[in-house]
Amino acid sequence: MFPIIDLFAGPGGLNEGFSSVKNSDDSYVFKTLASFEMDSMACQTLRLRATYRELVRSGGDLRPYFEYIEGKRPWQAALLGNFKEAYRKAKAHVYQVELGEDNRPEVDAFIGAQLGPEEQRGHWALIGGPPSQAYSLAGRSRRTGDDTFASDHKHFLYREYLHILGKFKPTIFVMENVKGLLSSKNGDDSMFQTILEDLKQLDGGASYEIRSLVVDAEPHKLDPADFIIRAEDYGVPQKRHRVILLGVRSDVASIVPRRVLTKADGAVTVRAAIETMPNVRAKTSNRKPKVHQDWPAVQAAALRDIRTSKMVAKPEPAKTGPRAIGDYESWIREDCPSTTVQHEPRAHMVSDLARYRVMAELAERVGKSPKYSDLPASLHPEHQNIGKVGTPFTDRFRVQIWDAPATTVVSHISKDGHYYIHPDPEQTRSFTVREAARLQSFPDNYFFEGPRTQQFHQVGNAVPPLLSKQIGEIVASMLASLTD
Ligand SMILES: C[S@@+](CC[C@H](N)C(=O)[O-])C[C@H]1O[C@@H](n2cnc3c(N)ncnc32)[C@H](O)[C@@H]1O
Incomplete structure (x- = not known):
């Protein structure tokens, strides 16, 4: 199984899609090593979902889970036997923390421990979406003329993502954001271009080839709009347009084939x-x-x-x-x-x-x-x-x-x-x-x-799990191309 680490994990939509990708023999392709999220309720959702996954994967009894979510069994009465054991494992990789410069040492230590010694690490993927309110059009219209943009750390939380890319160098990363990122500015600078520039200067010297999941073209020929994914084109019954970057570590980029999502036959209503x-x-x-x-x-x-x-x-x-x-x-x-x-x-x-x-x-x-x-x-x-x-x-x-x-x-x-x-x-x-x-x-x-x-x-x-499953399938095939 390929390990994944999920940053700004929310309720786990992106993770859910990846977690449902299977190999042809019905085994699962990905295993989540860590999910980081600061909201306590979202963390509870993540823990519960990870418990469910653990039970499914280990063939455990799902009845306590269903009875709990249907309100037929209180939490303490569900937390027995298999369910308790699955919850213990799930809890161990959901990490409630506010990602930021101050907390880097503890987050780095946790990731390091989960990934194991550097020389023994195989291929893995970093996924996640730095918070989007900062770039969303609605959020921005509330702060028109606001000259505190540059001092608001929320605009720069993507740097936490980049810090982990530089320090731990995953083989592939998937980064999701709102479409407003493309038109968001910090003074005269486009935030999107700033992020792309910052991606070229990661700590630790790693670099990534940035690919589109919808336009099959050489990376240097891509326009910003080529990173927009329209969920309704991929079987999701919702017009949801997001910017998603796929990065492939430069040392393997020439071996990893370019792949794009396949459009669904028609819209789901x-x-x-x-x-x-x-x-x-x-x-x-x-x-x-x-x-x-x-x-x-x-x-x-x-x-x-x-x-x-x-x-x-x-x-x-x-x-x-x-x-x-x-x-x-x-x-x-x-x-x-x-x-x-x-x-x-x-x-x-x-x-x-x-x-x-x-x-x-x-x-x-x-x-x-x-x-x-x-x-x-x-x-x-x-x-x-x-x-x-x-x-x-x-x-x-x-x-x-x-x-x-x-x-x-x-x-x-x-x-x-x-x-x-x-x-x-x-x-x-x-x-x-x-x-x-x-x-x-x-x-x-x-x-x-x-x-x-x-x-x-x-x-x-959340990222719609059905869309993220299709992205996960692409990432799975890319990682598999390195191990064939
Ligand atoms: C857009 S949501 C992520 C959705 C997620 N990718 C999914 O598919 O479900 C962004 C999440 O980042 C969390 N967040 C915001 N700032 C954070 C920080 N500094 N550290 C950790 N989590 C943070 C928010 O609580 C929110 O749940």
């Missing part, structure tokens, strides 16, 4: 990902307005007013019958628990529910998400002039469309569900954690620890 999930309805929360409103009456009134929407009124579409489970769901549902876990809807205010109901209804009729201004006037908030240009409120709601991939699932989904309104008007709600996880291609047996806000946050942060 929201329908293919979530339609067969149990239907659930949101509870109402009436913190605002304080006066309780009668939901059925509100709903009936909203639907009556739909005729006055500015959108072209089309007849209601014919309802489709039950659907068979497709290829995508086969990936999601392999070895899944008997119930759908983490599928509890959030509570919404009655006024928002009425909007969701009508917006989903309109979306179903015209095949695209309505804008807030398309709503009947009765659903506009009284104090907002939503016709006014630039009123941000108008863009706060979006219905996801059945027959297209979803828009990007972001960690902000933890704060606000308005952008992820379920396309089924009858369900009248935003996505659950499990639906978001399915759109991110996490298997149904993947459990996110912590309160719901943190679960959403973890899901939105």
